Structures are given as C-alpha cells and as structure tokens.
Amino acid sequence: xxxxxxxxxxxxxxxGGPHVNDTVTSAVRLAQALLERGATVxxxxxxxxxxxxxxxxxxxxxxxxxxxxxxxxxxxxxxxxLLDSFPEQLTWYSCRFCTEERGSQPHIEQIRxxxxxxxxxxxxxxxxxxxxxxx
Amino acid sequence: xxxxxxxLLIIERAYRGALETQFADVLYLARELNRQQGGTxxxxxxxxxxxxxxxPGPAPAMTVGRRKLETLPAPRDSVxxxxxxxxxxxxxxxxxxxxxxxxxxxxxGVRRAGPADPLPDWSTxxxxxxL
Numbered sequence: 001x002x003x004x005x006x007x008x009x010x011x012x013x014x015x016g017g018p019h020v021n022d023t024v025t026s027a028v029r030l031a032q033a034l035l036e037r038g039a040t041v042x043x044x045x046x047x048x049x050x051x052x053x054x055x056x057x058x059x060x061x062x063x064x065x066x067x068x069x070x071x072x073x074x075x076x077x078x079x080x081x082l083l084d085s086f087p088e089q090l091t092w093y094s095c096r097f098c099t100e101e102r103g104s105q106p107h108i109e110q111i112r113x114x115x116x117x118x119x120x121x122x123x124x125x126x127x128x129x130x131x132x133x134x135x
Numbered sequence: 136x137x138x139x140x141x142x143l144l145i146i147e148r149a150y151r152g153a154l155e156t157q158f159a160d161v162l163y164l165a166r167e168l169n170r171q172q173g174g175t176x177x178x179x180x181x182x183x184x185x186x187x188x189x190x191p192g193p194a195p196a197m198t199v200g201r202r203k204l205e206t207l208p209a210p211r212d213s214v215x216x217x218x219x220x221x222x223x224x225x226x227x228x229x230x231x232x233x234x235x236x237x238x239x240x241x242x243x244g245v246r247r248a249g250p251a252d253p254l255p256d257w258s259t260x261x262x263x264x265x266l
Contacts, residue, residue: 018152018155019151019152019155019156020151020152021150021151021152022150022151022152022153023152024152024154024155025152025153025154025155025197025207028154028197028199029197032197032198032199032200052155061157061158061159062159064158064159064163065167066158066163066166067158070206072157072158072206073202073204075154075155078154078199078200078202078204081199081200081201081202082199082200083200084200085200085201086200
C-alpha cells in the first residue's frame with residue numbers, strides 16, 4: 001500500500017513543453033478558474049514542463065531591454081504565487097524521471113517529486129484528469 | 136566590399152506560450168535583429184499574420200493566484216513598434232484570407248505579400264531566417 005494521495009476534483013497533467021504553444025497558459029488559466037470556484041486541483045508536470053518550476057529561474061525573468069526597470073515574474077514565481085494563494089486546494093507534482101532527465105532539479109520548495117510509475121495513483125485520486133500536450 | 140543587402144526573417148509559428156514568454160516573444164528577437172542590422176524585412180505567414188491586425192484587441196492579461204499578470208505578449212503592438220523602427224513587414228496574402236474581415240483589418244504600413252506586391256525573390260536577400 002503506497003502513501004495516500006489527497007483527493008482532488010481535477011488533475012491537470014501538463015505534458016507539453018513551455019515556449020511552444022499556449023498549453024501552459026491554458027493550464028494555469030484553467031487551474032485559476034477551478035480554484036476560484038472552490039475546486040481542488042492537482043497539477044503534474046512532465047517533460048520540459050518540469051522546467052517551469054526550476055529554482056534556478058529565480059523570481060524574475062531576465063531584464064527587458066525595452067523596459068529595463070520592470071520586474072517580469074519567472075514561471076517559477078508564478079507557480080509559487082498560485083500555490084501560495086490556494087494552499088489548501090492546489091498540489092503541484094513533478095515527474096522525478098523527467099525532472100532529472102531535463103535538468104530541472106532542484107524545484108522550488110512547494111513542488112513534490114513523484115516517480116512516473118506511481119502516476120496511476122494520481123489518476124485514481126481525482127474525479128477528472130486532463131492531459132495537456134505530449135512530452 | 137560590404138554586403139548591404141537586407142535579411143529576411145520569416146515568422147510562421149505564433150503564440151508560443153504567453154505566460155512563460157511575456158515580453159520575450161519572437162517579435163522581441165525580430166526587433167533586436169532589426170536594430171542590429173539597421174533594418175530588416177519580416178514576413179508573417181500562417182497564424183502569425185494575425186500579428187498584423189490593425190485592431191489592438193483587448194489588453195492581454197490573466198490572473199495567477201492574487202497577481203494580475205499584465206505583461207503577456209502583445210504582438211500587434213510589437214508590429215506597430217517594428218514599423219516605427221524601420222522594419223519592412225509583410226503579411227502573406229493567402230494566409231490573410233483566413234482572418235481578414237474587411238478592408239481595414241490589416242495595419243496600415245504592413246505590405247501584403249501577393250501577386251500585386253510580390254515579396255522580393257529570396258535570392259536577393261543576404262540571408263533568409265525562420266524564427
């Protein structure tokens with residue numbers, strides 16, 4: 001018997017990588033809308049999506065030459081803001097294999113690493129699972 | 136002898152991650168190349184022709200947690216800026232047909248790459264780059 005995962009209404013499995021299309025934007029918008037309505041949400045990142053929450057990204061993107069003083073938040077900072085805003089409703093997991101393979105370690109502290117061979121436990125812990133993109 | 140021919144930048148993949156990209160989209164790169172090269176030609180194809188719409192549309196924004204993120208890419212404004220900075224911007228006419236809803240849809244100053252105003256032959260450019 002493995003550890004019990006918290007139950008959630010929806011799992012958003014972000015398999016597609018960032019900077020390719022608006023998959024990540026859609027996932028975050030969907031998560032935000034669900035959380036604002038009181039739903040419980042699990043996010044799982046695979047492949048290059050594991051890089052969204054790399055600690056090495058810091059809190060800000062590199063500076064914008066056109067707007068030097070403006071602080072643009074990194075994806076890690078935005079993930080942290082989402083997690084800090086809904087601490088009782090949102091859990092963010094990242095695939096251990098992909099995290100190691102794609103050099104995404106270490107993550108920001110709120111991210112929980114899980115081995116891919118436990119993924120079915122995540123499917124069993126939610127009422128609905130949505131896959132976004134492919135690794 | 137210096138080669139003063141311009142370079143052609145081709146953009147046909149659009150909307151590549153608003154949240155993670157923000158200001159640093161493909162047009163940010165195009166703007167920097169235009170600056171370095173003292174003027175460049177840019178051809179928008181496929182879905183990217185929507186960057187050349189005159190209507191700025193709603194200001195792109197989204198909420199993440201308690202933060203209002205108002206720094207998402209604004210490609211239509213970036214095209215306006217590119218034109219102001221001396222870039223020549225073309226939009227592929229056959230691709231415009233899927234989006235153009237009237238005679239004022241296309242931003243003034245953007246050239247329609249079609250039979251009436253054909254894009255120069257690629258061989259006349261110093262280089263052609265797909266961004």
